[in-house]
Amino acid sequence: MQTDSSFTFVLFGGTGDLSMRKILPALFEAHRAGGMLADSGKIVAVARHAADRSEYLQWVNEHVKPHVSKNGVDEAAWASFLKRIEFVKIDLGNPDDFALLRDAIQDLPGIRVFYLATGPSLFVPICHALASVGLNANARIVLEKPLGYDLKSSNAINDAVGEIFAEEQIYRIDHYLGKEPVQNLLALRFGNALFEPLWRREWVESIQITIAEELGVEARGDFYDNTGALRDMVQNHLLQLLSIVAMEPPHSMDSDSVRDEKLRVLRALKPVDPRDIGKVAVRGQYHSGVIRGTSVPAYATEPGVRPDSTTETFVALKVEIENWRWAGVPFFLRTGKRLADRVAEIVVNFRAVPHSALGASALRAGANRLVIRLQPNETIRLYCLAKQPGEGMNLASVHLDLAFDQFFREGQMEAYQRLLLDVINGRLALFVRRDEQEAAWRWVEPILNEWKASNKPPKPYASGTWGPAASSAMLAQHGTCWLEEEN
Numbered sequence: 001m002q003t004d005s006s007f008t009f010v011l012f013g014g015t016g017d018l019s020m021r022k023i024l025p026a027l028f029e030a031h032r033a034g035g036m037l038a039d040s041g042k043i044v045a046v047a048r049h050a051a052d053r054s055e056y057l058q059w060v061n062e063h064v065k066p067h068v069s070k071n072g073v074d075e076a077a078w079a080s081f082l083k084r085i086e087f088v089k090i091d092l093g094n095p096d097d098f099a100l101l102r103d104a105i106q107d108l109p110g111i112r113v114f115y116l117a118t119g120p121s122l123f124v125p126i127c128h129a130l131a132s133v134g135l136n137a138n139a140r141i142v143l144e145k146p147l148g149y150d151l152k153s154s155n156a157i158n159d160a161v162g163e164i165f166a167e168e169q170i171y172r173i174d175h176y177l178g179k180e181p182v183q184n185l186l187a188l189r190f191g192n193a194l195f196e197p198l199w200r201r202e203w204v205e206s207i208q209i210t211i212a213e214e215l216g217v218e219a220r221g222d223f224y225d226n227t228g229a230l231r232d233m234v235q236n237h238l239l240q241l242l243s244i245v246a247m248e249p250p251h252s253m254d255s256d257s258v259r260d261e262k263l264r265v266l267r268a269l270k271p272v273d274p275r276d277i278g279k280v281a282v283r284g285q286y287h288s289g290v291i292r293g294t295s296v297p298a299y300a301t302e303p304g305v306r307p308d309s310t311t312e313t314f315v316a317l318k319v320e321i322e323n324w325r326w327a328g329v330p331f332f333l334r335t336g337k338r339l340a341d342r343v344a345e346i347v348v349n350f351r352a353v354p355h356s357a358l359g360a361s362a363l364r365a366g367a368n369r370l371v372i373r374l375q376p377n378e379t380i381r382l383y384c385l386a387k388q389p390g391e392g393m394n395l396a397s398v399h400l401d402l403a404f405d406q407f408f409r410e411g412q413m414e415a416y417q418r419l420l421l422d423v424i425n426g427r428l429a430l431f432v433r434r435d436e437q438e439a440a441w442r443w444v445e446p447i448l449n450e451w452k453a454s455n456k457p458p459k460p461y462a463s464g465t466w467g468p469a470a471s472s473a474m475l476a477q478h479g480t481c482w483l484e485e486e487n
C-alpha cells in the first residue's frame with residue numbers, strides 16, 4: 001500500500017499505557033514497513049510528564065521500544081522513526097495551553113488527526129479546547145473506548161463531540177474490528193459462494209462467540225471495578241463480532257454499506273425481558289486458582305478492586321436476533337478474565353441431516369460445525385462426517401483445517417496498525433458509527449439495570465476454569481455445550 005497522504009498525528013496521552021503498548025508501536029511498524037506512511041508525516045505527542053522533546057524521546061526509547069517488533073528492532077528504522085516525533089507539553093486541564101499546540105502544528109503538512117488516548121472524562125474538554133484555537137476544522141478525531149458508561153453518558157459525549165466535529169470526522173475505535181481474522185470473516189462470508197446459502201436458520205442450529213482471556217485485570221483494577229465485563233467486552237467487541245457474523249451481505253464494502261448492515265442486526269436484537277434474565281444471562285467473578293501452573297489471586301484482592309466488589313469478570317449470554325434469517329437461532333456469547341485459555345472464536349453449529357440413511361453412528365457422530373478461530377492463531381476448521389475405515393458404515397467426525405499462517409507467511413498486520421492507517425487515509429468502515437454504538441448500549445442497558453436492581457452477587461468461578469457452571473447449564477437447556485478444545 002503506497003501512500004502520499006501527508007499527516008500530522010497528534011497523540012493526546014502520549015505517555016499513557018495505550019500509547020506505549022499499542023499506538024506508537026503500531027505507527028513504528030507502519031513506518032518500518034515502508035510506503036505506508038508519507039515521509040513528511042509527523043507524530044506530535046502531547047503530554048505533561050516530560051519536560052521537552054529530548055526527555056520524551058528518552059521515554060519512548062525506554063518504554064515503547066520494548067513493545068515493538070517481536071523479532072528484534074530494526075535500529076536504522078527506529079532512528080528514522082524517532083525523527084518523525086515532535087513533542088508539546090500541555091496541561092490538558094488548561095485550555096490556554098492549546099495555543100501552544102496550534103503554534104507547534106500550524107506549519108506541519110497534511111491531514112490532522114487528533115488521537116485521544118486519554119480517559120473519557122477528557123474527551124469533551126479536549127474537543128472544546130481544540131475548537132477554541134480553530135483546530136477542529138478539516139481534522140479527524142479518534143476516540144478510544146470506553147465511550148461512556150451507559151447510553152446516557154455515551155450520548156452526552158457524542159452530543160458534545162458532535163457539536164465540534166461532524167460524524168464523518170469521528171473515528172470511534174473498537175480494536176477488534178482491526179484484527180485480520182475479523183476482516184477474514186467478511187472474506188469468508190462474502191467472498192465464497194459455499195457458506196452464504198447455509199448461513200441461516202434453516203441450516204444453522206446455534207452460534208457461539210467466545211472471547212476468553214487468561215489475564216486478570218492487571219494494573220487496571222480501578223477502571224475495571226467500575227466497568228465490568230458487560231461494558232468492557234460485550235457492549236463493543238462481542239456485539240460487533242455478532243453483527244458481522246449475522247449481517248446481511250452489504251451492497252459494497254464502503255463504510256456506510258457495512259455499517260448500515262451491522263446496525264440492522266444490532267437493532268434486531270431481541271430485548272432482554274428483566275423477568276428472563278436468569279435464563280439468558282450469567283455473570284461471574286473469578287476467585288483464586290491456578291493458570292498454567294501458577295497460582296493467581298481472587299479478583300476481589302486485586303489492587304484497585306473493592307474487597308466486597310460485585311463487578312462481573314465473566315458474562316455468558318443467550319441472544320436472539322428477530323429477523324427472517326435468524327429467528328429461533330440462539331447466539332451464545334461469553335467472555336471472561338482468568339479463564340482456562342486465551343482464545344477468541346466463533347463456532348457455527350449446523351443442523352444434523354434431515355434424515356440419516358447411514359444409521360445410528362451418523363447421528364452419534366454429530367453434525368457439521370465451522371470453527372473460526374481469531375486468537376491466539378488464525379484458523380478455520382470445518383468438521384464433517386466421514387466413514388471410519390474398515391467393515392461396516394461407522395461414521396466419525398473429522399475436520400478440514402485452514403491455518404492462515406501457512407498460506408500467508410508475510411504481511412500480517414496488527415489491529416492498531418490497520419486502524420491507524422485507516423484514520424490517516426480517511427477510511428471509516430472499521431470504525432463504529434454513533435447509531436451502532438447507541439443500539440449496542442440500548443440492548444445491554446436492561447441487563448445492567450437488572451443486575452444492579454437485583455443486587456445479587458456474581459457467581460464465583462475458580463481462575464483457570466471456564467467460568468461458573470451456570471454458563472454451561474444455560475447451553476445444556478438448549479441441548480448444546482460450549483466448544484472447548486485444546487489450543
Ligand code: BG6
Nearest residue numbers: 145175211213215232233344375
Ligand atoms: C480491551 C479490554 O478492549 O480488550 C480489555 O478493555 C481486554 O479488558 C482487551 O483485555 C482484549 O483485547 P485482545 O485484543 O487482547 O483480545
